[in-house]
Amino acid sequence: MSLHEFETIGKGVTLYRAKLGENNRSNGSFGKTADDSPALIIICTWLGGATYKRIQRYTCGYNDLWPKANILLIQTDPMEYAFYGESWLARKLLPASGEIRKLVEASASYHKPSQTSPSSPGPNGPEILLHVFSNGGANIATQLVASVNNILSLVGERSPLEIRQIVFDSCPGDPDTNAIYRAAAQSLPHSHPLRPLGCAMLYLVVAGIAGLEAVGIRKKLGRTMRAQFNNPAVFDKLASRLYLTSNGDVMMDTKDVQAHRDEALARGLRTDTVVFQRAGHCALVLEDEAAYWGAIAGCWERSGCQPAASSTDHDGPTGHDYSRRWASNDHASNQLVRSRL
Numbered sequence: 001m002s003l004h005e006f007e008t009i010g011k012g013v014t015l016y017r018a019k020l021g022e023n024n025r026s027n028g029s030f031g032k033t034a035d036d037s038p039a040l041i042i043i044c045t046w047l048g049g050a051t052y053k054r055i056q057r058y059t060c061g062y063n064d065l066w067p068k069a070n071i072l073l074i075q076t077d078p079m080e081y082a083f084y085g086e087s088w089l090a091r092k093l094l095p096a097s098g099e100i101r102k103l104v105e106a107s108a109s110y111h112k113p114s115q116t117s118p119s120s121p122g123p124n125g126p127e128i129l130l131h132v133f134s135n136g137g138a139n140i141a142t143q144l145v146a147s148v149n150n151i152l153s154l155v156g157e158r159s160p161l162e163i164r165q166i167v168f169d170s171c172p173g174d175p176d177t178n179a180i181y182r183a184a185a186q187s188l189p190h191s192h193p194l195r196p197l198g199c200a201m202l203y204l205v206v207a208g209i210a211g212l213e214a215v216g217i218r219k220k221l222g223r224t225m226r227a228q229f230n231n232p233a234v235f236d237k238l239a240s241r242l243y244l245t246s247n248g249d250v251m252m253d254t255k256d257v258q259a260h261r262d263e264a265l266a267r268g269l270r271t272d273t274v275v276f277q278r279a280g281h282c283a284l285v286l287e288d289e290a291a292y293w294g295a296i297a298g299c300w301e302r303s304g305c306q307p308a309a310s311s312t313d314h315d316g317p318t319g320h321d322y323s324r325r326w327a328s329n330d331h332a333s334n335q336l337v338r339s340r341l
Contacts, residue, residue, distance in 0.1 A: 001063040003052055006073060010095030012080075016059070016071040036304055037066040038164070039127040040103055042096075044144070045075045046170070046282045047136030057285060058131070061293055069129075070103075072096055074144065076136040089143045097147045100128075104157060129300065130239075131167040133282050134252065135225065138171045142228045145235060160232070163239040165300050170245060170282045172226045172260050173252040230264050240303035241269060242295060244284050246276040272299050 006014035041062050045055060059071055074096055080089065107127075132141045145161055152159040192198070228234045241264055245257040254275060261271050274295045279287035 001056075001060050003056055003059065003073075006059075006071075009099065011092055012075040012077060013093070013096045014073045014075075015099060016063075016073070018068050018070050036301065037068040038129040038300070039107075040070045040072060040100070040129070041066070042072045042100075042128065042130045042141070042144070043074065044130075044132045044137035044141045045073070046134035047076050047078050050075060050133070050282075054282075061285070061289075062131075065293060065297055072099060074137075074140055076140050078136070086143060089140070090147045093140075093144050093147055096144055097151055100144075100148050100161065101151055101155075103128075104152065104161070128161070128163045129165045129167070130163050131169060131296075132171060133169045134171050135173055138168070138229070139225050142225050142234070146228070149234065160234055160236055163236045165240045165242065165296075165303050166229070166235070167296060167299075168229075168241065168243045168245075168257065168260075169284065170249055170252050170257075172229060172257065174223075174226070174256040174259070226260055230260070230267055230269065232267070237267075237269060239269075240299055241271045242299040243271065243273040244276070244292070244295065245273070246279040246281075246284055246287070248276070248278040248287075249281045251281040270303070 001016075003014070006016045008014050043055075043058060043062075055073070055075070059073065062069065062071060074093070080092070130141060130145075132138045145163075148161045149159045152161060241261070243257055243261050245252065245254045247254055258273065261273055264271050272295065274291065276284050276287045276291075279285075285292040
């Protein structure tokens with residue numbers, strides 16, 4: 001599967017429409033299939049270095065897992081992250097929001113809220129998988145979901161948007177100036193003779209943004225994003241959250257990712273965590289492809305058969321924790337730590 005098969009519907013926004021075949025779901029339907037495939041997979045790429053070749057690694061992986069799924073791809077632009085505000089990003093994401101709304105309207109699992117059961121799940125359950133890479137992709141995802149939520153509320157549909165699974169890939173971190181700079185610098189050509197000058201200018205821009213956030217002129221996007229993902233008014237509290245992180249990631253501290261996971265647990269949300277050992281930032285699949293895709297597919301399957309976690313009168317995680325290991329090709333192990341509510 002090539003990115004050329006994606007239809008451009010906006011700036012940095014492309015859509016792959018699953019090819020219809022016998023026994024396939026109709027395009028735009030959220031109903032379950034025999035293989036319990038997602039209806040829509042939303043991928044929000046990372047800030048720097050997200051080349052077509054690297055992005056295709058994930059679009060092809062998802063297409064291999066679930067060929068019946070539509071894929072909405074949103075690419076993160078470092079300049080947009082640095083210089084454009086929420087209103088501009090909301091306008092950029094309108095084509096993506098529109099496609100999601102079409103799917104919502106076609107779904108039997110969505111209905112207008114009632115006074116008796118304003119938030120009860122539909123008969124088929126949520127069939128959206130959201131995959132966010134790094135803080136850049138996470139920021140775009142929060143903007144997208146907030147925009148969709150506003151649209152759904154205006155037209156009388158259930159809000160927030162139902163999402164069955166969220167995959168946090170190399171995020172969310174607790175961003176500092178150096179981490180943001182290192183991530184953005186990945187977009188600069190490594191062999192270009194003017195790279196040192198570009199890096200110096202980039203650092204000044206990032207430091208300037210940090211200064212504006214420190215004095216309150218600009219919203220602290222990183223911390224706002226972290227809070228929104230655990231806010232049930234923004235992101236579906238019934239969604240299973242899968243955290244994929246690596247001890248070899250020099251841009252995103254695993255402790256920051258796990259701290260966000262702990263906050264989610266304290267709010268009564270379902271979480272899984274997979275910690276790789278050597279993989280770099282947004283390159284976890286290269287360490288152990290089987291473990292990577294196995295974690296995503298396994299979390300999706302479990303989210304379809306488990307009872308929903310409840311945050312009502314909930315003081316913290318209950319139930320049990322257990323560990324499971326997947327062996328990689330070189331006999332190293334990746335640990336999956338799962339907390340089930």
